[in-house]
Amino acid sequence: MTELLKQLTQINAPSGQEEEMRQFIRAHIPPTAEIKEDALGNIIIHLSGHGKKMMFAAHMDEIGIMVTYVEDNGYLRFTNVGGVSTANALHSKVVFPGGIKGIITTGDSKKKDLKLADMYIDIGAKDKEEAEKLAPIGTTGVFCGAFDEIGGCVSSKALDDRAGCYVLLEALQQIGNHENDLYFVFTVQEEIGLKGAKTAAYGIEPDIGIAVDVTMCGDGIDGEKMAVKLGGGAAIKVRDSGMIAHPAVRSLLVETARENDIPFQFEVLSGGTTDASGIQITKSGTPAGAVSIPCRYIHSAVELVSMEDLHSIVQLVRAVAEKTI
Numbered sequence: 001m002t003e004l005l006k007q008l009t010q011i012n013a014p015s016g017q018e019e020e021m022r023q024f025i026r027a028h029i030p031p032t033a034e035i036k037e038d039a040l041g042n043i044i045i046h047l048s049g050h051g052k053k054m055m056f057a058a059h060m061d062e063i064g065i066m067v068t069y070v071e072d073n074g075y076l077r078f079t080n081v082g083g084v085s086t087a088n089a090l091h092s093k094v095v096f097p098g099g100i101k102g103i104i105t106t107g108d109s110k111k112k113d114l115k116l117a118d119m120y121i122d123i124g125a126k127d128k129e130e131a132e133k134l135a136p137i138g139t140t141g142v143f144c145g146a147f148d149e150i151g152g153c154v155s156s157k158a159l160d161d162r163a164g165c166y167v168l169l170e171a172l173q174q175i176g177n178h179e180n181d182l183y184f185v186f187t188v189q190e191e192i193g194l195k196g197a198k199t200a201a202y203g204i205e206p207d208i209g210i211a212v213d214v215t216m217c218g219d220g221i222d223g224e225k226m227a228v229k230l231g232g233g234a235a236i237k238v239r240d241s242g243m244i245a246h247p248a249v250r251s252l253l254v255e256t257a258r259e260n261d262i263p264f265q266f267e268v269l270s271g272g273t274t275d276a277s278g279i280q281i282t283k284s285g286t287p288a289g290a291v292s293i294p295c296r297y298i299h300s301a302v303e304l305v306s307m308e309d310l311h312s313i314v315q316l317v318r319a320v321a322e323k324t325i
Contacts, residue, residue: 002149002154002307004028004166004169004170005147005154005156005162005163005166005310006147006154006156007024008021008024008158008162008165008166009145009147009156009157009158009159009162010147010156010158011024011158011162012062012095012097012142013060013061013062013142013158014061014062014063014064014081014082014140014141014142015061015062015063015064015081015082015188015189015190015191015192016061016081016140016188016189016192017061017140018041018060018061018188018189019041021060021061021165021186022037022041022043022060022186025043025060025165025169025186026043028169029045029169029172030172030173033045033046033047033172034046034047034048038199038200038203039199040188040189040195040196040199040200041188041196042185042186042187042188042196042199042200043060043185043186044183044184044185044186044200044203044204045172045183045184045185045186046181046182046183047172047175047178047181047182047183047184047321048181048182049178049179049180049181049182050179050181051178051179051180051181051324051325052179052180052181052207052208052325053180053181053183053204053205053206053207053208054180054181054182054183054206054207054208054209054210054320054321055183055185055200055201055204055206055208055209055210055279055286056168056171056182056183056184056185056210056211056212056317056321057185057186057187057197057200057201057209057210057211057212057275057276057279058161058164058165058167058168058185058186058187058211058212058213058275059161059164059165059186059187059188059189059190059191059196059197059213059275060161060162060165060186060187060188061082061187061188061189061190061191061192061196062082062142062157062158062160062161062162062191063080063081063082063083063084063142063143063160063191063299064080064081064082064084064094064140064141064142064143065078065079065080065081065084065089065094065104065121065140065141065142066078066079066080066081066138066139066140066141067121067135067136067137067138067139067140067141068137069137070128070131070132070135070136070137071120071128071131072127072128073127073128074123074124074125074126074127074128074130074131075120075121075122075125075131076102076120076121076122076123076131076135077117077120077121078104078116078119078120078121079116080116081140081191081192082191082192082299083191083272083299084116084299085299086114086115086116086119088299088300088301089104089116089119090104090105090106090114090119091103091104091105092104092143092144092301093143093144093301094121094141094142094143094144095141095142095144096123096134096135096139096140096141097139097140097141098134100123100134100135100141101123101144102121102122102123102124102135102141103121103122104119104120104121105119105120105121105122106118106119106120121135121141123135142157142158143157143300143301144157144301145157145158145300145301145302145303150304152231152306152307152308153230153304153305153306153307154304154305154307155302155303155304156302156303157300157301157302157303158303159214159293159295159303159304159305160213160214160295160298160299160303161190161212161213161214163214163293163295163305163310164211164212164213164214164293165186166310167212167291167293167310167313167314167317168184168186168212168317170314171184171314171317171318171321172184174314174318175318175321175322176322177322178321178322179324180321180322180323180324180325182321183204183206185197185200185204187200187275190213190274190275194273194274194275194277194278195278196275197211197275197276197278197279198278198279198282201278201279201282201283201286202282202283205283205286206279206286207286207287208249208252208286208287208288208325209249209276209279209280209286209287209288209289210249210253210276210288210289210290210291210317210320211274211275211276211279211288211289211290211291212290212291212292212293212313212317213274213275213290213292213293214292214293214294214295214298214303214305215228215235215237215240215267215269215272215292215293215294215295216228216269216272216295216298217229217230217294217295217296220296224270226267226268226269226270227265227266227267227268228265228266228267228292228294229265229294230294230295230296230304230305230306230309231294231306231308231309232263232265232294232309233257233262233263233264233265233308233309233312234253234257234262234263234264234265234291234292234293234309234312234313234316235264235265235266235267235291235292235293235294236250236253236254236257236264236265236266236267236289236290236291236292237250237267237269237274237276237289237290237291237292238250238266238267238268239268239269240267240268240269240270240271240272240273240274240277240290241269241270241271241272241273242272242273242274242277243273243276243277243280243288245276245288245289245290246280246287246288246289248287249287249288249289250289252289252320252323252325253289253291253316253320256316256319256320256323257316257319259319260315260316260319262312262315262316262319263312264312264316265294267290267292269292272298274290274292276288276289276290291313291316291317293305293309293310293313294306294309
């Protein structure tokens with residue numbers, strides 16, 4: 001199980017540059033499924049049925065950085081692509097296309113209110129000319145983060161949302177008889193505004209939309225408390241900062257989990273949102289919700305999820321897809 005997840009996380013695919021992920025997804029789809037790629041780059045897998053039109057979505061992109069300016073001494077100034085925090089960025093390694101690596105640093109790491117604008121990337125270039133050849137302005141990089149198994153958990157960069165992509169790929173392999181008209185969508189550019197989910201939902205016009213994405217955990221020693229813990233099972237979304245889950249979709253997820261003895265918990269997230277909020281307001285609106293993956297250290301290079309939770313979420317997605325509604 002972990003080998004597929006490892007392969008997914010170690011692909012570098014910042015928002016807007018998901019091509020390698022698209023190729024990987026295509027290579028791991030059941031041969032009987034219909035595959036489509038839309039104009040924005042979403043991969044849409046269709047399993048035909050005569051029942052409700054259901055759309056499951058997980059995003060292929062990850063957060064990253066983009067070069068904005070090259071200093072005379074070869075250091076790179078940069079901006080964020082998606083939700084990059086100063087705390088997670090400082091002294092992290094990044095990699096650019098072609099394998100060029102760099103270290104994010106700053107002249108004064110003790111400065112109060114440190115911003116990304118105060119930081120730069122050292123790629124070992126001797127001057128501006130060499131740096132511009134290696135990483136010209138507009139080049140996008142991602143954070144380096146190895147895949148490691150830690151107890152019953154795994155840690156890596158880009159588990160947001162390769163863990164969701166893993167869930168959809170595993171569920172696709174397991175789905176049996178189904179009446180529902182199923183669409184499994186691997187979306188692009190979620191981290192910069194849910195763009196892929198909005199365009200895919202516009203074309204599909206689903207009756208029900210369900211996103212599979214990571215969510216924060218509240219089981220740490222310090223920080224904001226929330227009723228989601230690692231190892232607690234599928235986190236069924238009640239609300240986040242972008243949406244309130246449709247009551248009927250939330251009930252569908254809860255009932256299906258109970259019917260199949262799948263462990264679950266409820267998610268109320270104060271900050272952040274998922275593809276579900278984009279699906280929800282497309283065209284005349286779609287009843288939407290989300291199954292969330294408990295994850296520690298989100299938007300860092302060492303995100304952490306439980307394999308037991310992932311197994312529970314795969315089973316829940318499969319059961320909902322097969323359920324006659």
